[in-house]
Amino acid sequence: xxxxxxxxxxxxxxxxxxxxxxxxxxxxxxxxxxxxxxxxxxxxxxxxxxxxxxxxxxxxxxxxxxxxxxxxxxxxxxxxxxxxxxxxxxxxxxxxxxxxxxxxxxxxxxxxxxxxxxxxxxxxxxxxxxxxxxxxxxxxxxxxxxxxxxxxxxxxxxxxxxxxxxxxxxxxxxxxxxxxxxxxxxxxxxxxxxxxxxxxxxxxxxxxxxxxxxxxxxxxxxxxxxxxxxxx
Amino acid sequence: xxxxxxxxxxxxxxxxxxxxxxxxxxxxxxxxxxxxxxxxxxxxxxxxxxxxxxxxxxxxxxxxxxxxxxxxxxxxxxxxxxxxxxxxxxxxxxxxxxxxxxxxxxxxxxxxxxxxxxxxxxxxxxxxxxxxxxxxxxxxxxxxxxxxxxxxxxxxxxxxxxxxxxxxxxxxxxxxxxxxxxxxxxxxxxxxxxxxxxxxxxxxxxxxxxxxxxxxxxxxxxxxxxxxxxxx
Amino acid sequence: xxxxxxxxxxxxxxxxxxxxxxxxxxxxxxxxxxxxxxxxxxxxxxxxxxxxxxxxxxxxxxxxxxxxxxxxxxxxxxxxxxxxxxxxxxxxxxxxxxxxxxxxxxxxxxxxxxxxxxxxxxxxxxxxxxxxxxxxxxxxxxxxxxxxxxxxxxxxxxxxxxxxxxxxxxxxxxxxxxxxxxxxxxxxxxxxxxxxxxxxxxxxxxxxxxxxxxxxxxxxxxxxxxxxxxxx
Amino acid sequence: xxxxxxxxxxxxxxxxxxxxxxxxxxxxxxxxxxxxxxxxxxxxxxxxxxxxxxxxxxxxxxxxxxxxxxxxxxxxxxxxxxxxxxxxxxxxxxxxxxxxxxxxxxxxxxxxxxxxxxxxxxxxxxxxxxxxxxxxxxxxxxxxxxxxxxxxxxxxxxxxxxxxxxxxxxxxxxxxxxxxxxxxxxxxxxxxxxxxxxxxxxxxxxxxxxxxxxxxxxxxxxxxxxxxxxxx
Numbered sequence: 024x025x026x027x028x029x030x031x032x033x034x035x036x037x038x039x040x041x042x043x044x045x046x047x048x049x050x051x052x053x054x055x056x057x058x059x060x061x062x063x064x065x066x067x068x069x070x071x072x073x074x075x076x077x078x079x080x081x082x083x084x085x086x087x088x089x090x091x092x093x094x095x096x097x098x099x100x101x102x103x104x105x106x107x108x109x110x111x112x113x114x115x116x117x118x119x120x121x122x123x124x125x126x127x128x129x130x131x132x133x134x135x136x137x138x139x140x141x142x143x144x145x146x147x148x149x150x151x152x153x154x155x156x157x158x159x160x161x162x163x164x165x166x167x168x169x170x171x172x173x174x175x176x177x178x179x180x181x182x183x184x185x186x187x188x189x190x191x192x193x194x195x196x197x198x199x200x201x202x203x204x205x206x207x208x209x210x211x212x213x214x215x216x217x218x219x220x221x222x223x224x225x226x227x228x229x230x231x232x233x234x235x236x237x238x239x240x241x242x243x244x245x246x247x248x249x250x251x252x253x254x255x
Numbered sequence: 256x257x258x259x260x261x262x263x264x265x266x267x268x269x270x271x272x273x274x275x276x277x278x279x280x281x282x283x284x285x286x287x288x289x290x291x292x293x294x295x296x297x298x299x300x301x302x303x304x305x306x307x308x309x310x311x312x313x314x315x316x317x318x319x320x321x322x323x324x325x326x327x328x329x330x331x332x333x334x335x336x337x338x339x340x341x342x343x344x345x346x347x348x349x350x351x352x353x354x355x356x357x358x359x360x361x362x363x364x365x366x367x368x369x370x371x372x373x374x375x376x377x378x379x380x381x382x383x384x385x386x387x388x389x390x391x392x393x394x395x396x397x398x399x400x401x402x403x404x405x406x407x408x409x410x411x412x413x414x415x416x417x418x419x420x421x422x423x424x425x426x427x428x429x430x431x432x433x434x435x436x437x438x439x440x441x442x443x444x445x446x447x448x449x450x451x452x453x454x455x456x457x458x459x460x461x462x463x464x465x466x467x468x469x470x471x472x473x474x475x476x477x478x479x480x481x482x483x484x485x486x487x
Numbered sequence: 488x489x490x491x492x493x494x495x496x497x498x499x500x501x502x503x504x505x506x507x508x509x510x511x512x513x514x515x516x517x518x519x520x521x522x523x524x525x526x527x528x529x530x531x532x533x534x535x536x537x538x539x540x541x542x543x544x545x546x547x548x549x550x551x552x553x554x555x556x557x558x559x560x561x562x563x564x565x566x567x568x569x570x571x572x573x574x575x576x577x578x579x580x581x582x583x584x585x586x587x588x589x590x591x592x593x594x595x596x597x598x599x600x601x602x603x604x605x606x607x608x609x610x611x612x613x614x615x616x617x618x619x620x621x622x623x624x625x626x627x628x629x630x631x632x633x634x635x636x637x638x639x640x641x642x643x644x645x646x647x648x649x650x651x652x653x654x655x656x657x658x659x660x661x662x663x664x665x666x667x668x669x670x671x672x673x674x675x676x677x678x679x680x681x682x683x684x685x686x687x688x689x690x691x692x693x694x695x696x697x698x699x700x701x702x703x704x705x706x707x708x709x710x711x712x713x714x715x716x717x718x719x
Numbered sequence: 720x721x722x723x724x725x726x727x728x729x730x731x732x733x734x735x736x737x738x739x740x741x742x743x744x745x746x747x748x749x750x751x752x753x754x755x756x757x758x759x760x761x762x763x764x765x766x767x768x769x770x771x772x773x774x775x776x777x778x779x780x781x782x783x784x785x786x787x788x789x790x791x792x793x794x795x796x797x798x799x800x801x802x803x804x805x806x807x808x809x810x811x812x813x814x815x816x817x818x819x820x821x822x823x824x825x826x827x828x829x830x831x832x833x834x835x836x837x838x839x840x841x842x843x844x845x846x847x848x849x850x851x852x853x854x855x856x857x858x859x860x861x862x863x864x865x866x867x868x869x870x871x872x873x874x875x876x877x878x879x880x881x882x883x884x885x886x887x888x889x890x891x892x893x894x895x896x897x898x899x900x901x902x903x904x905x906x907x908x909x910x911x912x913x914x915x916x917x918x919x920x921x922x923x924x925x926x927x928x929x930x931x932x933x934x935x936x937x938x939x940x941x942x943x944x945x946x947x948x949x950x951x
Contacts, residue, residue: 047909050836069947098938098946120836126913129834130921138361139424140282140352160930164938191927192835213279217358219920224451225362231423234392242330242396250330251301370593371656372514372584445511449590456683457594463655466624474562474628482562483533602825603888604746604816677743681822688915689826695887698856706794706860714794715765 026064026082026091029057033064034077036115036201041072043209045121052097053117055201056107061085063107067094098165105169106197110181115201117208120193123215124208127151128188134214135230137221142239144210146183148230150175154190168192183240186211258296258314258323261289265296266309268347268433273304275441277353284329285349287433288339293317295339299326330397337401338429342413347433349440352425355447356440359383360420366446367462369453374471376442378415380462382407386422400424415472418443490528490546490555493521497528498541500579500665505536507673509585516561519579519665520571525549527571531558562629569633570661574645579665581672584657587679588672591615592652598678599694601685606703608674610647612694614639618654632656647704650675722760722778722787725753729760730773732811732897737768739905741817748793751811751897752803757781761799763790794861801865802893806877811897813904816889819911820904823847824884830910831926833917838935840906842879844926846871850886864888879936882907 033055040046040053054065064080081092087104089096097103103116119125127134127149134149136142152171159167172187172195185207186196194215196207221228230236243250265287272278272285286297296312313324319336321328329335335348351357359366359381366381368374384403391399404419404427417439418428426447428439453460462468475482497519504510504517518529528544545556551568553560561567567580583589591598591613598613600606616635623631636651636659649671650660658679660671685692694700707714729751736742736749750761760776777788783800785792793799799812815821823830823845830845832838848867855863868883868891881903882892890911892903917924926932939946 047905050839067948095945095948120913122909122913123916125834125836126916126920129913129917130924132921137423138357140357143282154928155931157928157930160934164934191833191931209279213354217354217361219916220355220358220451221361223455223919224358225364228362232386232389234389235387235423238392238396249327252299252327369655370589372589375514441511445586449584449586449593452587452590452683453593455687456590457596460594464618464621466621467619467655470624470628481559484531484559601887602821604821607746673743677818681816681818681825684819684822684915685825687919688822689828692826696850696853698853699851699887702856702860713791716763716791 026057026060026062027077029055029062029064030077030080030082033066033080033115033201034075036117036205037066037075038072039202040117040119040205040208043205045119045208045212046072047120051117051119052099052103053115053201053205054097054100054103055115055204056113058114062090063104065096065100065103067092067096068098070094099168101163101165102169102172102195105166105173106195109169109173110176110197112182112199113197113204114199115204116195116197117201117204118193118195119208119212121208121212121215123219124188124194124211125192126219127215128193129191131190133188134218135228136236137218137228138231139235139239140217141214142231142236143243144207144214145186146180146240146244147236149184149186149188149194149211149214150179151188152190183244258289258292258294259309261287261294261296262312262314263309265298265312265347265433266307268349268437269298269307270304271434272349272351272437272440275437277351277440277444278304279352283349283351284331284335285347285433285437286329286332286335287347288345290346294322295336297328297332297335299324299328300330302326331400333395333397334401334404334427337398337405338427341401341405342408342429344414344431345429345436346431347436348427348429349433349436350425350427351440351444353440353444353447355451356420356426356443357424358451359447360425361423363422365420366450367460368468369450369460370463371467371471372449373446374463374468375475376439376446377418378412378472378476379468381416381418381420381426381443381446382411383420384422415476490521490524490526491541493519493526493528494541494544494546497530497544497579497665498539500581500669501530501539502536503666504581504583504669504672507669509583509672509676510536511584515581515583516563516567517579517581517665517669518561518564518567519668520577522578526554527568529560529564529567531556531560532562534558563632565627565629566633566636566659569630569637570659573637574640574661576646576663577661577668578663579668580659580661581665581668582657582659583672583676585672585676585679587683588652588658588675589656590683591679592657593655595654597652598682599692600700601682601692602695603699603703604681605678606695606700607707608671608678609650610644610704610708611700613648613650613652613675613678614643615652616654647708722753722756722758723773725751725758725760726776726778727773729762729776729811729897730771732813732901733762733771734768735898736813736815736901736904739901741815741904741908742768743816747813747815748795748799749811749813749897749901750793750796750799751900752809754810758786759800759803761792761796763788763792764794766790795864797859797861798865798868798891801862801869802891805865805869806872806893808878808895809893809900810895811900812891812893813897813900814889814891815904815908817904817908817911819915820884820890820907821888822915823911824889825887827886829884830914831924832932833914833924834927835931835935836913837910838927838932839939840903840910841882842876842936842940843932845880845882845884845890845907845910846875847884848886879940
């Protein structure tokens with residue numbers, strides 16, 4: 024994939040995130056990676072989505088060295104890079120402060136898998152990281168945030184749960200592309216909202232049983248998936 | 256009714272559902288039946304509402320054999336067919352993952368009839384099915400979901416309560432036509448929302464008394480109905 | 488005021504109510520009165536707001552006898568008439584099933600006056616009627632609903648609290664004109680929403696003190712009011 | 720800064736507030752100050768935002784004497800003036816009755832700093848004033864409201880926490896300009912909303928730790944700030 028094409032994809036994904044209503048102020052950023060060349064394209068920091076064009080997109084290598092672009096990359100860039108270095112199969116990362124996912128992150132609780140809508144997208148609860156340590160904050164904060172996420176997935180599969188809540192902060196999501204990372208942010212926000220309302224109606228609500236989780240996740244994403252037109 | 260006309264009606268009803276704001280992603284589907292020919296028209300699986308035209312609508316017989324259409328039908332097709340086979344008078348079925356109805360479904364609780372808005376549309380509480388059994392999940396899942404709904408209505412009248420919550424999943428609704436099925440989905444979501452807020456304000460809220468339920472349901476739907484212009 | 492002009496005013500007020508987002512389906516209705524001729528103009532029953540024109544507005548005398556119009560008047564007409572007969576100074580009545588005001592009505596609780604926004608519009612809590620009696624339901628239901636409201640205001644001033652919650656049903660509001668009745672419906676919904684959130688944040692929240700209520704209500708509505716440009 | 724330019728800035732800021740969706744009815748007002756000439760420009764009282772032009776903006780000196788403009792200034796003018804007289808570095812003030820910030824104000828509770836979104840804008844919890852005293856209400860009410868705010872900030876830094884909740888009333892915010900005051904109102908409403916949802920999900924949620932608050936506030940606002948493009 025040429026760099027121009029990657030920059031355009033990443034710009035489009037950022038604008039899609041903005042139009043989805045998940046972004047307030049200049050918060051939120053999406054990146055994408057060209058795995059062959061090991062180059063990451065990401066939104067510049069603090070730039071308005073309304074004026075964003077693909078020429079503003081910043082390109083860096085996996086060590087964070089800027090390769091192309093006049094603007095500063097997103098202040099969360101090191102978190103994105105840490106995810107690309109550790110989640111070898113992902114092609115895009117998205118970060119938002121969307122209302123309901125952020126509320127769960129601020130409450131320092133994972134989002135339980137309370138229904139099939141959740142299971143259609145994520146194979147189990149959305150984990151919440153530990154609160155970052157003081158040494159993590161005082162050190163390379165955004166890198167440490169990435170490490171916290173990677174650590175949370177040591178015992179989990181990043182390919183079937185493509186999102187995380189960073190405690191006291193907000194959600195990150197990822198996917199095979201920048202576009203899928205945004206799709207996961209949108210799905211996550213919807214699920215976070217319904218989960219909160221479910222807990223309001225019945226505070227005893229529990230994770231759905233494993234057999235139902237398997238059924239819904241696998242009918243869409245398993246090797247024998249039969250949802251949609253892709254098999255046709 | 257000609258098949259073309261049925262396909263157009265079903266397409267229009269799907270688009271109405273989408274425009275009502277009840278649909279997220281590609282979730283949700285509406286079908287309609289031509290009772291004379293025993294043919295069901297339904298949305299194709301995983302197709303974007305934005306690009307949907309009536310030519311995409313899939314036609315099947317009541318045994319699920321495809322009669323017309325290139326695309327795969329909705330993955331929930333067998334649930335729809337089971338409803339048509341058992342609820343002999345219905346002409347349309349709709350399924351959504353709308354926010355508040357889904358929250359009630361995920362909480363595994365029926366929506367009590369807390370006011371006259373509810374009573375204007377549904378003659379009593381909206382029931383919630385049992386959680387589907389493991390054998391139901393491992394068997395023909397979507398068919399078993401339909402059976403669960405039919406079973407829930409063994410002791411209820413599907414003609415005066417045109418909606419159900421499938422536990423841990425979401426709502427289904429129906430009506431004399433695809434269009435009315437969508438109307439019921441819209442009314443259900445509104446009622447589910449107000450019911451949740453009512454419980455927040457007063458957790459002791461109860462079903463309204465039978466005399467008030469009768470009054471409101473029957474002034475609109477009873478044989479002496481006097482609401483609207485139809486009697487005129 | 489000529490009948491044509493009254494019909495146009497009432498039509499405009501109905502459309503304003505619809506555009507305010509307070510109306511779902513065909514619920515909701517606004518009326519206005521010409522006190523000189525004792526004629527009431529009201530929305531027809533079950534007619535879509537989108538196609539409503541002033542020619543559809545129905546005119547009746549205070550006994551409910553239709554004077555002009557081909558369509559049936561709103562099914563709530565007798566409630567409106569009872570209010571006009573008893574609240575001698577009002578010029579308009581509005582009824583909605585708006586989300587938050589309806590939730591309070593369904594919870595059978597008055598809306599406490601929790602802040603100055605409330606006090607700017609309503610001089611104290613918004614009362615909730617008793618639940619209508621079985622004899623009231625079986626009798627002339629809509630007339631009895633009106634009597635219930637009038638009874639609730641026996642010990643209150645309908646001129647400084649221009650709204651009520653009908654228990655298990657929803658809100659009615661009124662004003663010097665159909666337009667003001669709609670304004671009161673809009674203000675009521677906003678206040679009902681903020682009041683619910685206030686109770687969520689602090690379930691111990693209480694009515695504001697009398698001195699603050701007086702200050703805010705009277706600086707806008709008292710004889711020495713100094714809010715706005717009217718004094719200028 | 721010329722008076723014309725100040726009036727245009729203040730008009731634009733008022734319209735921005737209105738378009739942000741934070742304003743209902745004619746509530747809300749924004750002012751700006753020309754520190755060189757000690758002149759304050761403010762929205763007129765009770766005027767519709769839709770028809771507002773910069774020619775309607777009222778100009779006063781810091782003693783409240785009208786210098787320019789035909790209309791009455793906002794009824795909250797004395798509160799604005801008291802803030803300008805005491806918070807020497809501010810250039811603009813905004814007041815709204817926005818839903819969630821007002822709910823916190825009505826609940827008489829400060830908004831705790833529950834996450835990094837809050838810390839990105841405000842350096843710690845948003846304080847809530849005491850309830851105004853009866854003598855304050857009976858005296859020069861709007862001036863006394865200003866004094867209450869100033870008093871609340873005796874032990875706080877108005878430059879790093881640019882907003883306050885007036886108990887039983889609603890929020891005020893400020894900034895280096897009328898535009899920034901509006902930005903703070905928008906941020907405050909968003910934070911107030913997420914904070915309420917966080918408390919719903921986990922009623923034990925606490926202020927984030929000092930080290931995380933410092934990190935987020937200072938990376939955007941400290942002398943070594945590295946967020947955005949300003950350093951570039």
